[in-house]
Amino acid sequence: MRLLLYLVVLVCVTVCVTCKNHFFGEKEDARLVSREKIMYEAIPWKKRVQYYEYSDSPRPIKAIRCYDYQNSEASVNITEGGIGFDHVTLRMKSQRSYRLDYAIEIYA
Numbered sequence: 001m002r003l004l005l006y007l008v009v010l011v012c013v014t015v016c017v018t019c020k021n022h023f024f025g026e027k028e029d030a031r032l033v034s035r036e037k038i039m040y041e042a043i044p045w046k047k048r049v050q051y052y053e054y055s056d057s058p059r060p061i062k063a064i065r066c067y068d069y070q071n072s073e074a075s076v077n078i079t080e081g082g083i084g085f086d087h088v089t090l091r092m093k094s095q096r097s098y099r100l101d102y103a104i105e106i107y108a
Helices: 002-018
Strands: 022-025 032-040 049-054 063-068 075-081 088-093 100-107
Touching: 022 075, 032 049, 049 100, 063 088, 088 100
Parallel strands: none
Antiparallel strands: 022 063, 032 100, 049 088, 063 100, 075 088
């Protein structure tokens, strides 16, 4: 029984550590104002860098969720605006030779 408990905890920790999704802010008491699927094809032996801009919200942004469908070593950074602003610019960088495949949700 104790071994089973250790295995369950180990699996949960492994899933949390290998998660490649990026969450910014808290979506509590916020409504979804934008959901977009972003996909750019891979360039062999290169990292793909793309920018995503959102500025249609009349209310301040409370949360941003970026889901990586490739489960790769891609990264997402906020370069301008973001939580507390009415606009945001996201910089997405893929893993070498992988495509960018993200779902981006913005809550205000």
